[in-house]
Amino acid sequence: MMHYVKTLTIAGSDSGGGAGIQADIKTMSALGCYASSVVTAVxxxxTKQVFCIQNIETAVVEAQLRAVLTDLRPDAIKIGMVGCxxxxxxxxQVLAEYNDIPLVIDPVMVSTSGNKLMEEEAISTFCQHLLPMATVLTPNIAEAEVLAHRTIATVADIDEAAEEILKLGCKALLIKGGHIEGSTKTDRLYFSDNSKPLIFESETIDSFNTHGTGCTLSSAIAAFLARGLRLEEAVAMAKNYISQAIREGANVCIGGGHGAVNHFFCPEKLIKR
Known part of the structure; x- marks a missing residue:
């Protein structure tokens, strides 16, 4: 009997469809994976703003998670916004029972519009309980500053922040560097074994539709890990995917603000194995 390559996203729902669970499922599906979900918040x-956020009751989150894991058993898991x-x-606690499954964590703390998405108490709980379980953690500069308790303004600052974050226990760390070095977007992949970090550079694409790029990148990494790629390969492939998704969605009007990328610029059929 053949099976689909399966992924699970644990994140918040975005009614606008550009980020969160919606972006995750689109990404995973476009990359040939059967995507299941656990909704942590609504x-x-x-495209313009976040009006309100409602965290889902803990018992409901746990019920969703156990329902998926005990039946579908994903090949990789991505975690996004968990606000409380x-x-x-x-x-x-639940994922500790499934610690053989690759886990990509995108520490969503603040929306692009500036809305706070994680309570203060939740940040310390996240660092203590969830972050150490990550196969790879994918913070942007602002999130890395929160996790490392330092300001980041230079490449040297990124390296020092990475050292501090890795002490918290994650196996690998992808810091999305943005424009610190100029017009080229540079991301750095660090490893807990202190091996040399890998540098991923990409061109800056002129687009107003960049909502959900962090969700999309982390979901793409999870999808490629589920397909059996090594982490370095999964990150490289995910970077290529998000760049093309931004490019293909650049000249489309979705709403009055920042729209989503084009997740389905070249969708794959569900992969069986």
Whole structure:
């Protein structure tokens, strides 16, 4: 009997469809994976702003998670926004029973529009209980500053922040560097074994439709890990995918603000094996 390559996303719902669970499922599906989901929060948002956020009750989050894991058993898991401490603890406790599954964690703390998405108590709980379980953690500069308790303004700052974050226990760390070095976007992949970091550079694409790029990148990494690629390969492939998705969605009007990337610029059929 053949099986689909399966992925699971644990994140918040974006009513505008550009980020969160919606972006994750689109990405995983476009890359040939059967995507399941655990909704941690419901947000009311569009391309312009976030209007409200409602965290899902912990018992409901746990029920969703156990329902998926005991039946579908994904080949890789991605975690995005988990806004409250109790949900973080519960997710960590359940996933500890499935620690052989690759885990990509995107520490979503602040939206691109500036809305706070994680409570203060939740940040310390996240660092203690969930972060150490990550196969790879994918913070942007702002999130890395929170996790490392330092300001980042230079490449040297990124290296020092990475050293501090890796002490928290994750196996690898992809810091999305943005424009610190100029017009080229540079991401750095660090490893807990202190091996030399890998540098991923990409051209800057002129687009207003960049909502959900972090969700899309981390979901793409999870999809490629589920397909059996090594982490370095998965990150490289995911970087190529997000660049093309931004490029293909650059000249499309979705709403009055920042729209989503084009997740389905070249969709693959569900992969069987």
């Amino acid at each position: 947000t009311a948002q569009n 401490a109790e949900n973080i603890k519960t997710i960590a």
